[in-house]
């Protein structure tokens with residue numbers, strides 16, 4: 001890390017007078033400087049063992065408190081920002097969290113959710129001991145058990161399944177990810193195809209649209225250096241890598257960048273933009289292709305980039321073999337292909353004025369290589385064909401040559417660290433059809449949200465099912481179908497919920513195992529937040545504090561509250577017990593690389609990774625530290641900075657052939673790189689090694705109509721919506737900046753700020769239906785309805801309604817009193833098997849607890865659980881759940897109450913079948929289940945890719 005900020009005279013004076021801490025005395029290398037751009041006031045690291053502040057609660061008395069400061073990483077969203085824990089040395093209690101200026105992505109800053117981590121630690125409703133159910137599943141009866149008995153029971157069950165070759169009956173289902181590669185390593189060591197994630201209700205749509213261009217499945221925008229920024233979503237306030245990206249968007253704007261936002265809703269981001277384009281949901285590709293057309297027609301494209309780095313020759317050869325194979329032909333053909341996408345056509349589809357589309361397109365052309373973009377969730381996760389949003393957005397980056405340039409948008413993996421493990425297990429020899437069914441050969445991630453329906457169809461069963469910080473009953477669509485599946489012990493033999501907090505899914509577990517919050521566990525974090533590559537060390541701060549004081553703990557739980565374990569140590573212990581004699585081949589992976597035959601410790605696991613992290617051993621040695629000591633001290637490290645144009649990395653052309661016409665470098669008949677002038681470059685990891693505007697994959701896998709970036713009409717396209725019946729497109733995908741899925745419920749400060757999710761409805765629409773602000777509205781979906789309050793506003797375009805997606809938490813009478821800052825007490829009735837009815841009995845209200853604030857709760861609104869009234873909508877190509885709903889609004893009926901939910905799961909199963917019928921199943925070419933070149937999580941052995 002380098003120090004880019006030179007202290008001003010005022011800062012020097014302030015430092016000399018100790019008005020602010022001295023952050024600059026490291027210029028002679030005395031200590032590592034804060035991350036470039038942090039400019040935060042923070043105690044210098046040499047005082048982190050002993051830092052004295054006045055106790056704010058003792059005011060007006062001036063009482064000093066001595067703290068130890070220990071860095072860790074936030075776990076309240078995926079961004080993994082740096083936190084600095086202040087530990088009272090007298091009581092060994094964590095008192096507060098601030099930002100860690102040594103974290104290269106967050107640079108000392110946090111959003112509200114970061115400091116609110118203290119609430120989660122102090123939550124009076126948290127789970128402190130392992131629990132086992134004693135009544136029927138879901139009955140709410142639990143007994144405290146020992147960790148020894150838990151580990152023995154689960155490990156023997158897994159061992160038996162592995163011995164009997166029932167490997168596909170072991171499944172690990174993750175909500176909030178992390179663990180950089182750790183769980184893939186564990187599951188591979190077990191030999192199970194058992195990774196299941198939440199990605200197909202989150203980001204698979206966007207990922208597939210990127211992957212089909214370039215293999216890499218996420219964008220990494222360099223907003224800070226951009227000249228023009230285009231966001232398809234509310235990215236600045238609540239998007240992916242929210243705080244690190246928001247900082248850099250603001251930085252870019254302060255340097256003159258213009259910001260445009262495509263979003264039907266006037267989000268905080270849209271309100272700060274230069275161009276708000278409130279497009280009708282699903283019409284975004286039409287708008288983006290109209291911009292493409294303007295750029296092509298007006299010659300604003302980057303000819304050099306297109307000519308060298310796009311597979312246009314392959315396209316002409318496949319589709320226009322009779323035309324001259326020249327770049328000019330390619331441009332002519334593009335003009336023909338996209339002739340219909342005039343700005344006027346896009347205006348008709350989207351409602352965005354044609355002149356605005358033209359204006360933005362020209363500015364994009366003018367920005368050229370300094371054009372940064374991002375789309376996450378929102379449009380790409382809401383619509384049938386939502387993956388076309390990222391595909392057409394990336395088209396603009398390709399046209400302008402802004403892929404991986406300063407101020408442009410890089411492939412994600414360029415900025416993401418991959419750890420080196422001390423063992424490398426063989427890929428598993430199983431293909432789990434519950435995760436990757438043949439109907440979805442291009443599904444970018446596991447079809448996790450179809451699990452209840454696939455179990456119902458008898459496609460398989462699970463013997464041991466782990467849910468880890470994962471709450472599908474509440475977060476996923478069709479939650480009542482999840483309850484039906486979780487209650488059925490013939491389908492799910494053992495459900496183990498690893499969670500720091502009670503949630504709607506844990507109520508239906510067999511074991512509830514308390515796992516640490518971010519400052520109570522180890523984890524490795526790395527994300528694509530800017531044009532650099534970094535790692536952050538999430539570490540149990542009290543354990544580290546004990547170590548510094550010379551009273552080290554053997555296990556993290558010994559430093560945590562109650563018997564709260566950390567996940568890494570849980571998996572290491574469990575794995576060791578699965579294979580005590582080594583006969584299954586599992587044990588070898590969990591042996592120490594430093595002590596032959598001994599069980600791996602958590603310190604050894606991370607020691608090995610950090611010793612093999614580029615540049616880290618040298619940086620640590622400069623301070624007389626080992627790599628592990630360095631990471632414990634600073635909590636983060638910038639592995640590389642200014643990462644650009646990695647597709648130009650050199651390869652050795654020896655023994656390879658270079659195509660004289662297009663410069664493709666091949667070895668054994670397979671493209672391995674591109675010659676550009678005199679350079680031999682790696683290119684992109686696609687079959688052509690180029691950006692693939694033309695996708696032979698889409699042709700081969702039965703979707704020839706999408707061989708080029710295209711506009712796919714959404715299931716909520718106006719053609720499918722009858723406004724005379726008061727039908728609307730519902731957007732349920734947006735976040736409030738202070739909340740995050742089910743993770744934020746246990747933070748009282750956040751619940752105090754935001755605790756309801758009303759239905760946004762345009763003032764004209766509300767007037768036409770006679771709906772006033774605050775009126776109760778029945779929102780009818782395909783499988784039932786929920787009852788919410790209207791919020792009448794101009795901040796959403798007509799014809800569209802919206803409700804944020806992280807409020808409406810609940811618990812039943814029989815459930816543990818969990819998360820009472822944010823849960824309503826509900827009754828749930830079930831009739832004739834599949835007819836479910838939920839009603840709020842008591843909303844959020846003050847309660848007695850060890851925290852006096854619980855008696856001061858002033859809000860009485862816990863919001864409405866809307867997701868449970870949505871059927872599954874699996875996109876037939878990307879596999880993404882298409883969140884947007886066609887809903888019919890009506891005024892609430894006389895007996896409707898706020899928060900009512902009614903669902904028919906027989907109907908939800910029928911909707912699943914309707915969407916399933918849209919697929920074009922495997923096999924593909926050569927009997928493949930899935931194209932081999934596309935990435936797949938926990939990639940199994942090559943032979944499993946073929947349907948036998």
Ligand code: SF4
Pocket residue numbers: 074075076077078079080081106109110111112113114115241242243244
């Ligand atoms: S953006 Fe906020 S919630 Fe997410 S990691 Fe950073 S501080 Fe935590």
